[in-house]
Amino acid sequence: MSGGGASGATGKDAAGAWTGRGEAVPTRIVLLRHGQSPLSVERRYSGRGNPELTELGQAQAAAAAAAVAARYPTAAAIVSSPLARAASTAGAVAGALGLPVEVDDGFIETDFGSWEGLTFREAAGRDPEVHRTWLGDPSVAPPEGESFDDVERRVHTALDELLERAAGSTIVLVSHVTPIKMILKRALDAGPSLLFRLHLDLACLSVVDFWSDGGASVRLVNETSYLP
Numbered sequence: 001m002s003g004g005g006a007s008g009a010t011g012k013d014a015a016g017a018w019t020g021r022g023e024a025v026p027t028r029i030v031l032l033r034h035g036q037s038p039l040s041v042e043r044r045y046s047g048r049g050n051p052e053l054t055e056l057g058q059a060q061a062a063a064a065a066a067a068v069a070a071r072y073p074t075a076a077a078i079v080s081s082p083l084a085r086a087a088s089t090a091g092a093v094a095g096a097l098g099l100p101v102e103v104d105d106g107f108i109e110t111d112f113g114s115w116e117g118l119t120f121r122e123a124a125g126r127d128p129e130v131h132r133t134w135l136g137d138p139s140v141a142p143p144e145g146e147s148f149d150d151v152e153r154r155v156h157t158a159l160d161e162l163l164e165r166a167a168g169s170t171i172v173l174v175s176h177v178t179p180i181k182m183i184l185k186r187a188l189d190a191g192p193s194l195l196f197r198l199h200l201d202l203a204c205l206s207v208v209d210f211w212s213d214g215g216a217s218v219r220l221v222n223e224t225s226y227l228p
Contacts, residue, residue, distance in 0.1 A: 026209035106158020109176035113145025178227035
């Protein structure tokens with residue numbers, strides 16, 4: 001959107017002008033999904049399993065880090081899921097920005113339980129009724145796993161804490177597809193169908209401005225133009 005341009009404002013100031021918030025400064029969350037892992041190559045459920053990045057994943061992380069550093073050089077902090085694929089991606093960003101990485105378990109990926117490492121077809125064949133219900137009901141968990149409702153509560157708690165302690169700054173958050181979707185879902189005030197209708201590529205960038213009055217402005221979703 002360019003509505004803030006009439007006042008000569010740019011960046012966060014433009015967002016404030018466009019939304020009528022005047023000089024208010026949002027907290028900007030730069031959402032970066034981790035790079036490729038072996039399980040993502042094979043399109044398998046990858047939750048709490050802990051694969052490292054592939055060679056391509058490392059290249060994706062480096063390219064994403066360069067893009068983040070070029071666009072958000074004044075970022076105040078980098079926050080990451082504890083899982084290796086996210087931590088390695090965050091490490092590349094840390095090297096580009098010269099900042100340490102803060103680990104927050106609240107942004108870890110969904111626990112897919114006994115479906116971990118299975119393909120969609122394999123999970124549906126093993127637990128057909130549960131899998132079918134899970135696809136339409138966020139309160140249903142995979143066997144021995146975590147429901148999307150549980151993930152949403154966990155992510156929202158971690159996000160609220162982050163927004164409180166980082167108010168008014170830009171934070172790079174390196175996480176996984178489901179937590180990132182949960183943050184976008186909240187920002188858009190969308191229903192649970194967003195989880196299945198929104199595609200997020202590996203090492204993609206999405207950006208959300210969160211305002212102190214509870215509002216949000218989604219500024220970017222699933223950008224990958226910088227990837228090799």
